[in-house]
Amino acid sequence: MARYIQKRVISALIVTLGVSFIVFMMVNLLPGDATAVMLAEFGATAQEQAELRRQLGLDRPLMVRYWEFLTNALRGDLGRSLFTRRRVTAQIFEQYPATLRLALAGMGVAVLFGSIAGVTAAVNRGKLFDTGTMFAALLAVSMPSFWLGLIFIFFFSVRLGWFPTSGSATWRHLVLPAFAIGLRSAGVLARLVRSSMLEVLRQDYITTARSKGLSERIVTWRHALKNALIPVVTVIGVQFGFLLGGTVITEIVFARQGIGDLIVKAIFSHDFPLVQGGVLVLAVVFVFVNLMVDLTYGFLDPRVRYD
Numbered sequence: 001m002a003r004y005i006q007k008r009v010i011s012a013l014i015v016t017l018g019v020s021f022i023v024f025m026m027v028n029l030l031p032g033d034a035t036a037v038m039l040a041e042f043g044a045t046a047q048e049q050a051e052l053r054r055q056l057g058l059d060r061p062l063m064v065r066y067w068e069f070l071t072n073a074l075r076g077d078l079g080r081s082l083f084t085r086r087r088v089t090a091q092i093f094e095q096y097p098a099t100l101r102l103a104l105a106g107m108g109v110a111v112l113f114g115s116i117a118g119v120t121a122a123v124n125r126g127k128l129f130d131t132g133t134m135f136a137a138l139l140a141v142s143m144p145s146f147w148l149g150l151i152f153i154f155f156f157s158v159r160l161g162w163f164p165t166s167g168s169a170t171w172r173h174l175v176l177p178a179f180a181i182g183l184r185s186a187g188v189l190a191r192l193v194r195s196s197m198l199e200v201l202r203q204d205y206i207t208t209a210r211s212k213g214l215s216e217r218i219v220t221w222r223h224a225l226k227n228a229l230i231p232v233v234t235v236i237g238v239q240f241g242f243l244l245g246g247t248v249i250t251e252i253v254f255a256r257q258g259i260g261d262l263i264v265k266a267i268f269s270h271d272f273p274l275v276q277g278g279v280l281v282l283a284v285v286f287v288f289v290n291l292m293v294d295l296t297y298g299f300l301d302p303r304v305r306y307d
Contacts, residue, residue: 200228
């Protein structure tokens with residue numbers, strides 16, 4: 001087991017290093033110049049712009065700047081915003097709780113509705129409910145979260161007035177965004193849970209449980225579901241990472257505070273340290289979540305460790 005954990009941790013570190021390099025290069029190779037944006041309203045000359053680039057360290061070679069960024073990031077220092085001059089780490093962690101709440105709420109929607117729909121469809125295999133549920137799951141997978149968000153705002157906020165259109169003050173502000181980003185993952189989980197349940201329900205121990213006189217409800221929810229969820233655990237981790245990324249657009253649609261809103265504003269202002277810091281934090285959380293899922297999967301299914 002120790003060797004299994006060691007291999008997974010090393011893999012996660014390598015992926016994180018690669019992600020940091022890709023994020024840095026993508027952000028720093030974006031078209032546009034932050035110094036031009038910062039000095040635009042002052043009518044600065046080319047010489048003054050060059051001097052500001054020197055002060056900000058933007059005139060140094062790209063790899064030198066990446067090495068400095070990497071070594072500072074390992075100490076928890078992601079630099080300072082070019083405009084506010086505040087630490088990037090402080091700005092990110094001011095907004096991160098709102099993003100995390102949205103991602104967790106979306107994951108709750110996905111797991112709850114996906115599991116119930118998948119199990120119920122498997123139990124009613126071949127019936128109208130099964131067909132309808134899988135068609136609904138296919139629709140959910142096919143619809144982008146920002147489009148769902150706009151539809152929800154139109155019907156449930158503008159037409160019915162049940163929920164507010166924007167903001168993040170109360171739990172009512174969280175309902176529509178959570179469903180907007182969670183329904184796609186719910187569709188993915190529903191289809192996976194159904195196929196996994198159908199496989200488990202054919203196993204010998206399920207037949208034995210039924211022969212003992214146990215009710216179909218106990219056989220399904222207590223014996224079959226536990227083993228059917230083993231392959232689903234990995235997908236839940238991946239979907240949670242996607243949900244963290246999906247919050248970026250959803251926060252814009254619903255005008256919510258969060259990292260997504262912070263990153264988009266930083267992109268428009270060419271605030272490179274803030275952009276690369278925000279994207280890197282989201283990527284590292286994604287890698288960490290999948291590392292935890294890998295380790296959990298190893299505990300749930302010992303065959304994974306042995307392989």
